[in-house]
Amino acid sequence: QLQLQESGPGLVKPSETLSLTCTLSGGSISDIRYNWGWLRQPPGKGLEWIGSIYYTGSIYSNPSLKSRVTVAVDTSVNQFSLKLTSVTAADTAIYYCARQFRDIGNPSFWYFDLWGRGTLVTVSS
Amino acid sequence: QSVLTQPPSVSGAPGQVVTISCTGNSSNIATGSAVHWYQRLPGTAPKLLIYSNVIRPSGVPDRFSGYRSGASASLAITGLQAEDEGDYYCQSYASRLNGPWVFGGGTKLTVL
Numbered sequence: 001q002l003q004l005q006e007s008g009p010g011l012v013k014p015s016e017t018l019s020l021t022c023t024l025s026g027g028s029i030s031d032i033r034y035n036w037g038w039l040r041q042p043p044g045k046g047l048e049w050i051g052s053i054y055y056t057g058s059i060y061s062n063p064s065l066k067s068r069v070t071v072a073v074d075t076s077v078n079q080f081s082l083k084l085t086s087v088t089a090a091d092t093a094i095y096y097c098a099r100q101f102r103d104i105g106n107p108s109f110w111y112f113d114l115w116g117r118g119t120l121v122t123v124s125s
Numbered sequence: 126q127s128v129l130t131q132p133p134s135v136s137g138a139p140g141q142v143v144t145i146s147c148t149g150n151s152s153n154i155a156t157g158s159a160v161h162w163y164q165r166l167p168g169t170a171p172k173l174l175i176y177s178n179v180i181r182p183s184g185v186p187d188r189f190s191g192y193r194s195g196a197s198a199s200l201a202i203t204g205l206q207a208e209d210e211g212d213y214y215c216q217s218y219a220s221r222l223n224g225p226w227v228f229g230g231g232t233k234l235t236v237l
Contacts, residue, residue: 046127046230047171047214060225096171100226107225108158108218109177115170 002026004097004116012091012123018084022097022116029078030055035100036073036080037112040093048093052100053080087123094118128153129215129229136235137205145200145232147215153227155196158218162191162200166211174213175200202234210236 008020022036029036037052051061051071059071070083084091099114130148137143147160154160162175173182175191178198190201198217202209215229 047216047228049226049228052226098171101176108156110218110226111159111161111173111176111216112163112171113173113176113182115172117170 002114004099004114006095006097006116006119008119008121010120010122012087012121013125014088014123015086018082018087018091018121018123020082020095020097020119020121022080022082024078024099027078029073029080030075033101035060035102035110037098037100038071038082039096039098039112041096041118042090042093050082050084054102089123092121092123094120127230128219128227129217131213131215131229131232133230134233134235136237138237139205139207141205142201142203143205143234144202145213145215145234147198147200147217147229149196149198149217151196153196153217153219154193154198156220160191160193160198161216162189163214163216164211165214166208171214205236207236210234
């Protein structure tokens, strides 16, 4: 069954680095039709796209987070990862990994067609 | 504050029609960027409901339909069912200043 699963610590201290991994099962992360993305939803707020990566390593990042975000992919184990540095309470959110369909060349048509269930990350001392 | 604007909540009785709006501007929807819709039911992962403005993925009932015009889009749900209760989000593509992939704040649908 095709699915994505996030994993990582649920509690991170302020100023430290948030690290999450997403594992794809039932498919290949090297599928040329897709990017692999990270999104989040802070409590009481809307969804925010963080960044996406193609299996070749090409990265797309949200300009508002770019200086703190690292996204990486490991095709050998069908995983991709997120690192967010210097976290504050504002980074407390449910973090989702998702597959982003990119088959049509124009990025304005790309969308997220498979999501993980999400993992709550709380930033607190 | 989300880039795309959605009403915080809508409600309807079983069998009725509800519409959820998604308003953008000249840097996103109005440029011709596609609008996509997602459904998140309680305790579940978000699910793609409509893509490229009007297309339903396989398995999505035809009770769900999408429409885009100008700088806005809408999602219509006909024959409302109790199982439709949840959160709905629109998504589009914006200039690199605030994106590029941007979302609405979400709309909570309550089935009365």
